[in-house]
Amino acid sequence: MDVRTQFALIILFLPLASFVLQIFFGRRIGPRGVWISVAASFVTLILAASMLFTVVLGTPMNHYPEVAWFSVGDFSLTLGFQLDNIAVVLLVVVALISSLVHLYSVAYMKGDVRYTRYFGYLGIFTFSMNGIVLAHSLFMMYMFWELVGLSSYLLIGHWFEKESAANASKKAFLTNRVGDIGMFIGMMLLWMVTGTFTFQDLYALVDVEGANLFAGQMGLLTVAGIMVFMGAVGKSAQFPLHIWLPDAMEGPTPVSALIHAATMVAAGVYLTVRLFPILTPDALLFVATTGAITAVLGALTAITQNDIKRVLAYSTVSQLGYMIMAVGMGAQQAAFFHLGTHAMFKGLLFLCSGSVIHAMHHSLAHKGDHETDPQDMRNMGGLARRLPITYVTMFIGALAISGVPLFSGFLSKDAILAGTLAFAAEHHQWWAVLFPMAGFGAAAITAFYMFRLIFMTFHGKPADEQVRQQVHESPLVMTVPLMILAALSFAIIFTLPGVNPLHADGWFTRIIPQGENLTGFAQLGAAHLEHGFHEVHGLTMTLSFAVAGTGILLAIIFYLFRWLNAHAWAERLRRAGVYQLSFHKFYFDEIYDAIIYRPFLWLTGRAAWLDWEIWDQWFIDSWGRNTVRISNVSGYLDYTWLDQKVVDGFGHVIHWLGATGRKLQTGRIQNYIVWALAGGMIVFLVASSF
Amino acid sequence: MDSLQSYLFISITLFCLGLYGVMTRRNGVAVLMGIELILNAANLNFVAFNRFGGLSDQLPGHIFALFVIVMAAAEAVVALAIIINLYKTFHTVNVDEAHEMKG
Amino acid sequence: MGAFAFNLVAILVVVTAFWVVTAKNLVHSAVALMGTLFGVAGLYVFLYADFLAAVQVVIYVGGILVLIIFGVMLTQKIATAVVVQSSMPNRFLAGVVVFFLFIGLSSLMFRTPWHRGELVETTGTVATIGTSLLTRYLLHFEVASILLLVALLGAAYLSRREHG
Numbered sequence: 001m002d003v004r005t006q007f008a009l010i011i012l013f014l015p016l017a018s019f020v021l022q023i024f025f026g027r028r029i030g031p032r033g034v035w036i037s038v039a040a041s042f043v044t045l046i047l048a049a050s051m052l053f054t055v056v057l058g059t060p061m062n063h064y065p066e067v068a069w070f071s072v073g074d075f076s077l078t079l080g081f082q083l084d085n086i087a088v089v090l091l092v093v094v095a096l097i098s099s100l101v102h103l104y105s106v107a108y109m110k111g112d113v114r115y116t117r118y119f120g121y122l123g124i125f126t127f128s129m130n131g132i133v134l135a136h137s138l139f140m141m142y143m144f145w146e147l148v149g150l151s152s153y154l155l156i157g158h159w160f161e162k163e164s165a166a167n168a169s170k171k172a173f174l175t176n177r178v179g180d181i182g183m184f185i186g187m188m189l190l191w192m193v194t195g196t197f198t199f200q201d202l203y204a205l206v207d208v209e210g211a212n213l214f215a216g217q218m219g220l221l222t223v224a225g226i227m228v229f230m231g232a233v234g235k236s237a238q239f240p241l242h243i244w245l246p247d248a249m250e251g252p253t254p255v256s257a258l259i260h261a262a263t264m265v266a267a268g269v270y271l272t273v274r275l276f277p278i279l280t281p282d283a284l285l286f287v288a289t290t291g292a293i294t295a296v297l298g299a300l301t302a303i304t305q306n307d308i309k310r311v312l313a314y315s316t317v318s319q320l321g322y323m324i325m326a327v328g329m330g331a332q333q334a335a336f337f338h339l340g341t342h343a344m345f346k347g348l349l350f351l352c353s354g355s356v357i358h359a360m361h362h363s364l365a366h367k368g369d370h371e372t373d374p375q376d377m378r379n380m381g382g383l384a385r386r387l388p389i390t391y392v393t394m395f396i397g398a399l400a401i402s403g404v405p406l407f408s409g410f411l412s413k414d415a416i417l418a419g420t421l422a423f424a425a426e427h428h429q430w431w432a433v434l435f436p437m438a439g440f441g442a443a444a445i446t447a448f449y450m451f452r453l454i455f456m457t458f459h460g461k462p463a464d465e466q467v468r469q470q471v472h473e474s475p476l477v478m479t480v481p482l483m484i485l486a487a488l489s490f491a492i493i494f495t496l497p498g499v500n501p502l503h504a505d506g507w508f509t510r511i512i513p514q515g516e517n518l519t520g521f522a523q524l525g526a527a528h529l530e531h532g533f534h535e536v537h538g539l540t541m542t543l544s545f546a547v548a549g550t551g552i553l554l555a556i557i558f559y560l561f562r563w564l565n566a567h568a569w570a571e572r573l574r575r576a577g578v579y580q581l582s583f584h585k586f587y588f589d590e591i592y593d594a595i596i597y598r599p600f601l602w603l604t605g606r607a608a609w610l611d612w613e614i615w616d617q618w619f620i621d622s623w624g625r626n627t628v629r630i631s632n633v634s635g636y637l638d639y640t641w642l643d644q645k646v647v648d649g650f651g652h653v654i655h656w657l658g659a660t661g662r663k664l665q666t667g668r669i670q671n672y673i674v675w676a677l678a679g680g681m682i683v684f685l686v687a688s689s690f
Numbered sequence: 691m692d693s694l695q696s697y698l699f700i701s702i703t704l705f706c707l708g709l710y711g712v713m714t715r716r717n718g719v720a721v722l723m724g725i726e727l728i729l730n731a732a733n734l735n736f737v738a739f740n741r742f743g744g745l746s747d748q749l750p751g752h753i754f755a756l757f758v759i760v761m762a763a764a765e766a767v768v769a770l771a772i773i774i775n776l777y778k779t780f781h782t783v784n785v786d787e788a789h790e791m792k793g
Numbered sequence: 794m795g796a797f798a799f800n801l802v803a804i805l806v807v808v809t810a811f812w813v814v815t816a817k818n819l820v821h822s823a824v825a826l827m828g829t830l831f832g833v834a835g836l837y838v839f840l841y842a843d844f845l846a847a848v849q850v851v852i853y854v855g856g857i858l859v860l861i862i863f864g865v866m867l868t869q870k871i872a873t874a875v876v877v878q879s880s881m882p883n884r885f886l887a888g889v890v891v892f893f894l895f896i897g898l899s900s901l902m903f904r905t906p907w908h909r910g911e912l913v914e915t916t917g918t919v920a921t922i923g924t925s926l927l928t929r930y931l932l933h934f935e936v937a938s939i940l941l942l943v944a945l946l947g948a949a950y951l952s953r954r955e956h957g
Contacts, residue, residue, distance in 0.1 A: 669785060670713050670721075671883070677709070678890050684897060692912070696803070697836065698902045703807050704829075706895040711814030713887040719864045723813055723826050726857065730833045733845075741840045744910015749921050752845055753930055756922070759852050760937045764944035766857045770864040771951035783868045 005065045007051055008081050011044045011091060012130045015098070019123030026116025034106060037119040041099035041126065048091040056507045061088050064200055066136055080136035082199055085511040086336060090133045090270060093343045096488075097262040098126045100481035104351055105254045107477040108358055118158055122258070125151035129263045133270065137197040138187050138228070141271065145183070145231060148267060149176045152259050156251040168247040175244040179234020186227025190278075193217055193224065199274055206278050218280055225283035228275060229290075236268025236320045239294040243588050245317055249309040253354030256309060261316055261350050262343035269323045269339050276332045288328025288423075292438040294321030297586055299445035303452070304570075304583040307375050308353045311453050314585075315401065316346055318442055322416055329435060331419025333512050338412035340508070341494060345400035345409055348485035352394035355474045355482065356380070356457060359387055363470035372467075377456040379467070384458035386471040389479045391458050393486040398454050400489040402447035403548045408491050413443060414544050421536040440547050447551025455559035697738035704731035716784040718773040722766065729762050799839055806832035817875055819865050823858065830854050844919045 018037040026033060055061050066080025081087075102122060109118055128151055131144030150173075157169030191197065194205050232238065237245035248260055259265070272279075272287060279287065298318030305311045319342050326335035360374035372379050384391040400407035403414065420436040462468040473479065487493070495506030558566045574580060584590065666672075704727050711724025733755040740751025777783050809828035816822040830853045837846035926934050 674713050674887050694907050700803050702898045704810050706891045707810045707814050710891045714884050737840045737842045746913040746915050764941055766860050767944050767948045771948035774952045777868045
């Protein structure tokens with residue numbers, strides 16, 4: 001077996017082994033046993049990193065091992081890996097975040113009733129996520145896709161005693177199901193057209209004979225692509241299925257960092273990147289539109305949220321929209337770049353928020369206050385001195401996500417924004433301008449709400465001085481992951497060996513193909529997009545600075561120095577009817593409630609009424625009633641006549657015969673012999689007389 | 691002495707007397723004696739048919755009679771054991787007094 | 794001489810057999826049965842069945858008859874070992890049935906055209922019987938031995954003491 005396959009197999013199954021260990025033996029081993037899981041996750045990190053180094057040092061990964069699984073008639077399925085550069089990069093991202101979250105959780109979850117089980121769930125989640133990354137076919141990816149859905153359900157609902165957590169896990173699971181059904185239909189359509197699930201075969205088909213194969217079926221392929229993309233819409237929390245992600249913040253904060261910032265939600269983007277070569281231009285436009293809407297909506301909603309994790313959740317929705325939009329516009333390299341950088345700084349931000357919440361929680365518990373929400377930013381303030389490490393690292397994360405130069409977010413966001421500008425330049429319709437507008441607008445808002453979060457949490461006057469005094473920095477196992485992720489949020493990490501902080505050229509751009517090495521439809525647009533990229537680069541950078549600066553400046557004005565009163569402005573906006581829109585998350589839950597749940601409940605209620613009152617009570621029961629009536633008549637006939645007279649008559653006759661005949665039973669064998677012999681002789685005589 | 695019929699006649703007589711004994715005797719041991727008579731009648735038949743049927747080289751009748759004697763011995767043993775049991779249970783050996791099966 | 798002896802033995806068999814089933818005393822019945830069994834052994838001699846005759850004497854007279862007398866002694870006093878005959882009507886009915894059976898069987902016997910084989914003067918049957926038992930009838934032989942064993946065990950079980 002190839003060593004690369006072995007590495008991939010170990011990376012895939014080690015977390016599963018950790019899951020099995022923790023679920024079945026966790027209680028017996030005790031809380032110290034979670035270090036085994038931590039160690040396992042770091043082993044996968046080392047393996048994945050070694051693969052990445054090989055790639056970076058100049059050996060591209062092009063390894064596609066597969067084994068036959070089963071075949072039914074002409075239909076056969078294989079299991080296998082698609083080990084290419086993209087997969088390796090994402091493997092490292094997943095393994096890195098996963099292992100840091102493992103480490104972080106050791107302290108964060110300490111004392112939890114289901115401590116070991118939690119680590120088991122982390123294990124199965126990592127297993128399924130690695131499965132998605134490694135999958136060589138849509139079918140295999142779908143299996144792990146569902147596994148990810150399951151494990152995220154388990155992790156979100158980890159504290160299922162809390163009703164909101166239980167509901168959130170159900171909501172996440174069901175919302176994902178909606179997208180997954182679309183994905184399944186899309187897979188079947190693709191199968192119908194192409195007869196294969198394997199990515200390599202699909203690429204080959206669109207590449208070599210694409211024109212012939214899909215001649216006249218472009219519409220069908222567009223639909224298939226959009227349907228498969230629905231899976232990504234669900235998993236990556238895209239409009240209109242983004243509603244589950246903010247609710248999923250009910251799960252433990254490290255879980256949010258792992259699955260709702262870095263990995264699970266990235267699966268949708270990853271799927272879209274994988275699909276990119278076979279998506280038709282129309283499908284790509286759909287993808288881009290979805291992403292743009294999500295980016296803007298998410299950013300707008302994040303402004304007014306007061307829960308520290310919800311701000312980050314909507315920020316994630318917005319950033320995912322960015323990535324999806326980028327794929328849709330052909331900037332698939334930029335999208336994947338942003339996926340990687342975002343995983344680092346958003347993971348960092350979530351873990352920082354976890355650290356803050358952890359500290360707040362302990363402080364409030366110390367005071368004996370169980371009413372105050374430790375996640376509400378209005379209860380914080382002035383924590384910078386009490387939580388120095390958390391403050392510095394979170395500040396770095398905020399700078400990165402806002403797109404400030406020197407930090408990774410700047411590069412990837414810049415690449416995406418350049419992509420939108422190039423797209424707009426290539427398409428001369430009026431609506432093409434909307435994409436860069438959405439991109440830059442969302443970027444400005446992102447900078448604003450991120451610094452709003454920083455200032456509300458760490459600066460200003462504390463809401464409760466007593467609580468502030470009791471806040472203590474988190475232990476080392478929690479702060480070390482923060483520092484590592486903060487270090488990885490610097491731009492230079494992604495541009496080595498390049499050192500120009502304003503340019504993304506480096507190992508990443510070298511190993512992830514853009515333009516060349518592309519197949520199928522992607523090639524159509526990629527070439528001139530590349531051309532456009534260079535033209536708009538300078539403009540993008542200038543604009544980027546401007547929007548990020550504007551956002552940060554506004555935040556400083558409103559929340560750091562309070563030159564303008566945020567409440568007064570909010571009141572003004574409220575009167576204009578805009579504030580509520582954001583505060584109530586654009587009323588998505590309410591709208592779904594009104595147009596889906598309530599009509600559905602009404603419909604089910606009516607259906608139940610029909611079923612119960614009319615069908616069951618009236619129709620079905622009438623059978624019963626009539627049957628009872630017929631049975632009574634028939635029973636009377638049966639009992640009084642047939643039973644009493646005929647059947648019992650037989651009995652009486654037999655009884656009489658028996659009573660008479662018993663007298664013959666003397667119990668003496670000799671009598672019986674005599675009679676038997678006499679009978680035999682009579683038979684003999686009768687027989688001989690003929 | 692050289693006619694089959696004479697042996698068969700003796701055999702029939704023995705059989706009928708044995709049967710009469712089985713039917714009329716009340717004592718279990720006496721019933722057993724009747725049964726022995728019947729068995730002897732049958733054995734006599736086997737041997738006689740063997741002699742007059744031209745089977746002198748194989749002697750199947752003799753073998754059969756031999757097995758009947760073996761069987762009779764076994765039967766006598768078991769029957770006497772039953773009779774002794776009967777005596778213990780009912781304090782009689784009269785078979786007609788043991789009529790639990792009377793209707 | 795031969796015919797006379799045969800007739801004598803035949804009369805002995807029939808008379809003693811009649812005595813067996815009619816004697817009032819059980820011990821008398823047993824003695825009469827001994828006569829019958831000896832007579833049958835004699836008839837075997839006339840039929841050139843020398844081995845069977847010996848077996849008849851050894852097993853029947855020496856074994857079974859002794860067993861029967863033991864049975865009598867274990868259950869009754871010799872002096873009062875009176876066989877109570879069954880009731881008169883029953884005896885009459887049995888007699889009628891047996892009589893008709895006797896008539897029927899006899900007439901059947903005399904009317905049947907029996908197959909007659911060649912009469913051979915054999916000198917001894919022991920060798921033939923022994924060879925047959927251990928070759929052709931070996932299985933039957935073994936089954937018979939198992940039957941005897943089972944009978945032995947069964948008898949021992951049936952006649953054991955209640956709690957012994």
